[in-house]
Amino acid sequence: MAKKAVAKQKKGNNGFLKYIKWFWFLFAGAIGGAILIFLLASWGVFGKLPTFEVLENPQTDLASEIVSSDGKTLGKFYLDANRTPVSFDELPDHLVHALIATEDERYYEHSGIDARGTLRALVYMGSKGGASTITQQLAKLLFTERASSNIVARVIQKVKEWVIAVRLEKQYTKEEIVAMYLNQYDFGYNGDGIRSAARIYFGKEPKDLNVQESAMLVGMLKNSSLYNPFRREQLTLDRRNTVLSQMEKNDLLTETEKDSLQQIPLEINFHPESHREGIATYFREYLRDWLKKWAGDPKNVKPDGEKYNIYLDGLTIYTTIDSRMQTYAEEAVHEHMPRLQAEFFHQNTPDRNKTAPFLGLTNEEIDNLLERSMKQSERWRHMKFDLKKKDEEIRASFDKEIEMTVFSWEGEIDTLMTPLDSIRYYKKFLRTGMMSMEPQTGHVKAWVGGIDYRHFQYDQVKQGARQVGSTFKPFVYAAAIDQLHLSPCDSLPDVQVCIEKDRFGNPEPWCPKNADGKFSGEMVTLKSGLANSKNSITAGLMEKIGPQPVVNLVKKLGVQAEIPAVPSIGLGTPDISIYDMVGAYGTFANQGVYVKPVMVTRIEDKNGTVLYEYVPETRDVVSDEVAYTTVKLMEGVTQGGSGTRLRHKWATNTPVYKEVITGYPYGFTNPIAGKTGTTDNQSDGWFMGMVPNLVTAVWVGGEDRSVHFRTITYGQGASMALPIWGLYMRKCYENEDLGVSKAAFKEPEELTIRVDCNKAGEEGDQTKPEDEIDIDF
Structure with a gap:
C-alpha cells in the first residue's frame, strides 16, 4: 500500500512538473517570440524603418516665415503644414511640466518604453490609461502611418513605434524629444506645432504662454479635433482642468493654485495664419511672387542642386516692413474709407444716378x-x-x-446673387493703395494694396498704375530748377500758355486751363503756383524747358512707366504705380540720391545659413540743392495750399461729411512736404507726403475710371487720399519708438538758391484761406 501511495505521489509530481515545464517553455517562447518580433521589426521585415541619417534629420515640412523689421511674424508660406520649430529653451517650464504630468509621468525614468505603463495597459485593457510614451507618440507622428483596423497590423505598428522610440532615445536628449514632439503635433486651424498653435489660439509666442494656456494646448494633444475650443468649448475646458489636476498630482502646482486656475474661463485670442488673413496680406502676396522668382534663379539652389521650395524648406525671410507702421497704415485705411464710401453710396442711389456706380x-x-x-x-x-x-x-x-x-464695410454678407451682379456690386467700392518708405535706406515700412485682400486681390501698390494728376508737377518744377537754377520765389504770369503744334513733338496745340478756368494775369511765385496747383505756372515752366528733360529726370527717379515727351505730361497724364512714385519722391527727401525701394533684406535657410542679402541700389539724380529747393516748394502745399488741412485741429464732434472734405483733427506743426493730385472727372485722388525720414503715397479711386464722385468737393486728392496719410502719420507720431522725424529737412551746406520767400522786400505767398475747399487737378 505504501509503495502504491509513493508511486501515485511521484506520478502527481511528474504531472505538476510537466505543467511547470510547459509554463516555462511557453514563457520563454513568448519572450523569445517578442524578442524575435522586435528583431524582425528592427531589421525592417515588417516595413522600412528610418535609417540613422533619417533619425538624425527627420524630414518634416517646414513653413517659410516672413519676419518684420521689428522682429514680428507677418505671415508664413506653407502648403499643408504651417510649422515653424522652436527649441526647448524657448518653451516655458510650465508647458513642459504640463506635458510630462499628463502624457508621460515617468518620462525621465524610461528609455522610450514605459514598462509599468505597458503592463498596466495590458492588465486593465487600456481602461486605466494607455502606455504610449512621449517618445512613442513622436515616433508615430514622424515615421509611422496610420494602421488599418486589423489587429495584427496594429500590433506590428505598435512594435515599430517601440523600436523607433528606443532609437530616438539613443539619438536625442529628453529635452530635444519634447521639443520635437511639440513642434510636430497638429493643433488644428493651421496650428502645426506649438509655435503656430500659441500664435493662432492666443496671439503669443510659446515663451509667453501662461499656465492655463499651456494646459489647454497640452490637453489638445489627446485629440485636437475633439478637444478644440472653437468646436467644443466646455469639453476643452474640462480637458484643460484635467491637465491642471495632473500637474497638482505631480506636485507641480499647489492645490490652491490648481483650484484658482480651474476657475478661469478659456480666453482665446484668435489670430488665424492663413494666406488671406492677418496684416500685410497684399505685401505677402507680392513677396510670394518675388520669392518664386528668387527660388527659380539657377544661382539660388541647395547644396544638392535642388531648387528651394518656399512652402516646405523652412526659409526665414527678413523684410523691411515694420509691423507697427503696417498696422497703423491699415487702420488709417479702415478708418477713412468707410466714411468716404458712405458718401459715395449716398451720391449714387438709384434716384440720383440711374447708371450707378458709373458716371458718364x-x-x-x-x-x-x-x-x-x-x-x-x-x-x-x-x-x-x-x-x-x-x-x-x-x-x-x-x-x-x-x-x-460678399464684402461690406459692416462685415461679410452671406447672400444669393448672380456672378454678374456680384461684378457690378464690387465695382461700386472705392479702392486704395498706400506705401511708406524710409528714403535714406529705401526700406519699405508699410504696404497696403487694397481695402480687403479676401475680396479685392488686385494690388494697387505695384500691380496697379493710375494717372497721377498734379503729383507729377514737382518733377516739372525740379527739372526747371535744375536746368534754369530757378528759385521758389521766382514768378511767372498767371496767364494761359499755349504750346504750338509740333513744338517739342506736340501732336496738337496744348492750351491748358486752370482748374477753375480763370487766369488772374498777375505774377505768381513758383511756391504759390505749386501750392495752389496752378496749371498755368506748370505750363509756363514746360514751355521754357520742354518735356524731354522732364522725362529724362523721371526715368532717373526710377519710374518704369512709358512716358511720352509731350507737354501734357506736366499735368499728370501718365499712369504710374505707387511704388515708383514713392521711390521718385524719396530722392528729393534724400538730398537728390535715388535709393531703389527694398522689401527683403535677408533670407536664411532652416539652419540659419544666409542665402540672400540685399545690396542697396543707389544713384545720384540731382544735386542736394535742387532736391532741397523742390522740397521747400512742396512744403508750401501744406503751409497754404491743398495740404493745409493737415494743420487743422477740428473738434472731435465734427460731422462726418466735414471730416471727409477737410480732414480729421491732425494738428501737425512740423515741416511737411507734399502734393495732392486729382485727375479728370475726379477718377483718381492722390497725396504724396514727406517728412525727413519717411515718404508715403496714398491713392484712392474706383476700379474703373467711370466710377467716381460727381463733384470736386469729395473727388479731389485732398478729400480722398490725404486723410489716410494724416491718420497714419498721427498714429506713427504717437509711437515715439518709431522715431518718425518732426525735424526740418536738412539744408545743403552751400545753398545758392533762395528758398525763403517771406523776407522783407520779397513777394509773399499767394495762398487761399485755410477753410476754403481747394480744387486740385
Missing part, C-alpha cells in the same frame, strides 16, 4: 465694361480653360443665382 457711360458702354470684366474673372478662366466650357455656357452661368459671401 451709356447702357451699351456699361454692358461692354461688364462683359470685359466677366472675361477677365477667375470664374471665366476656370470654366473656359479648366472645364473646357463654351463661351455661351459660361456666359449663361453668370446669370444664375448662387450662394456667395
